[in-house]
Amino acid sequence: MLTLVIGGAGSGKSAFAEELVCRLPGERIYLAAMLPRDVESRKRVEKHRAQRTGKGFETLERGLDLAGAAFPENANVLLEDLSNLLANELYESSGGGTEAVRRALAHLIAACENLTVVTNEVFSGGADYAAESLRYMRTLADLNRELAARADLVVEIVCGLPNILKGSLP
Amino acid sequence: MIFVTGPLYAGKQTYIQTALGLSDGEFARRAVRDVQELAVGSDPEALADELAGYEIVIATELGGGLIPIDRAEREKREAAGRLACLLAKRADTVIRVCCGLPQVLKGRLP
Numbered sequence: 001m002l003t004l005v006i007g008g009a010g011s012g013k014s015a016f017a018e019e020l021v022c023r024l025p026g027e028r029i030y031l032a033a034m035l036p037r038d039v040e041s042r043k044r045v046e047k048h049r050a051q052r053t054g055k056g057f058e059t060l061e062r063g064l065d066l067a068g069a070a071f072p073e074n075a076n077v078l079l080e081d082l083s084n085l086l087a088n089e090l091y092e093s094s095g096g097g098t099e100a101v102r103r104a105l106a107h108l109i110a111a112c113e114n115l116t117v118v119t120n121e122v123f124s125g126g127a128d129y130a131a132e133s134l135r136y137m138r139t140l141a142d143l144n145r146e147l148a149a150r151a152d153l154v155v156e157i158v159c160g161l162p163n164i165l166k167g168s169l170p
Numbered sequence: 171m172i173f174v175t176g177p178l179y180a181g182k183q184t185y186i187q188t189a190l191g192l193s194d195g196e197f198a199r200r201a202v203r204d205v206q207e208l209a210v211g212s213d214p215e216a217l218a219d220e221l222a223g224y225e226i227v228i229a230t231e232l233g234g235g236l237i238p239i240d241r242a243e244r245e246k247r248e249a250a251g252r253l254a255c256l257l258a259k260r261a262d263t264v265i266r267v268c269c270g271l272p273q274v275l276k277g278r279l280p
Contacts, residue, residue: 008233009244010251040241124177125235133236158231158266159175159254161275 002109003116003153006144008124012160017078017118018052023170024076024114028057031077031108033085035063035092048080063088064095066104074113081118082147086140098139105147119144121156171221172280173261174228175254181270182228189272189280190226201226205257209249218256227261229254 003020007013021028030052036042049059057078062069066085071077079085085104089095096103108115122137129137148154153167162169174182187197205221206229221227233251238244258264263277272279
């Protein structure tokens with residue numbers, strides 16, 4: 001089953017996605033795509049780590065080339081998150097661009113029993129951004145739509161509450 | 171408590187005032203709005219507890235644009251989002267208003 005969870009900053013999307021994955025039987029893998037580069041991102045990693053303590057996740061930190069990652073059979077994978085993964089593949093020197101993200105998603109969908117992808121709603125703050133930022137936003141929007149089209153369940157999170165866009169909650 | 175959220179200028183106050191038939195005076199007495207402005211630097215749980223004492227709490231969603239380069243701006247959006255989650259937990263009813271129209275996320279319409 002493929003699930004897409006979308007929300008804005010501080011919307012509670014991560015906590016909601018974790019709860020969804022926690023309901024699934026079997027091995028749970030938290031695929032952390034953020035490459036911690038500074039104090040703020042390290043803090044964020046710590047916050048998310050604390051948030052999922054005791055929820056039975058094994059953490060795999062991998063910000064690039066997810067198509068090369070191996071997973072146990074019947075794994076439930078939570079990818080956190082697509083916006084970080086895209087930024088890594090686009091802007092890291094060893095990144096493989098948008099196609100590397102598409103390859104990663106195809107691999108994850110094929111390899112996992114259940115894949116839950118967290119992504120960011122970054123599109124309702126207008127278009128007053130630099131051209132490169134707009135290119136990034138458009139690419140993320142393309143990926144969001146591609147995933148949503150394939151997904152069984154698409155949920156937008158608003159102040160911690162689900163707004164179901166496709167499918168139904170288990 | 172009824173928590174009303176939604177984007178800027180979505181008609182949040184107008185909607186809830188109309189739905190409950192509140193005069194401006196009654197609204198001022200029973201409701202608090204723009205609570206997203208209070209989020210930065212506060213103890214979020216304590217602030218949410220205090221705000222939950224109102225009958226109606228209104229917050230504008232800030233977290234929807236691209237993540238700002240400015241750190242203070244990032245913190246403001248994040249804090250506003252966290253506060254909204256805490257208010258939604260305490261609320262009996264959560265309504266998101268978009269172009270003046272309500273969508274019930276929790277509970278039911280008043």
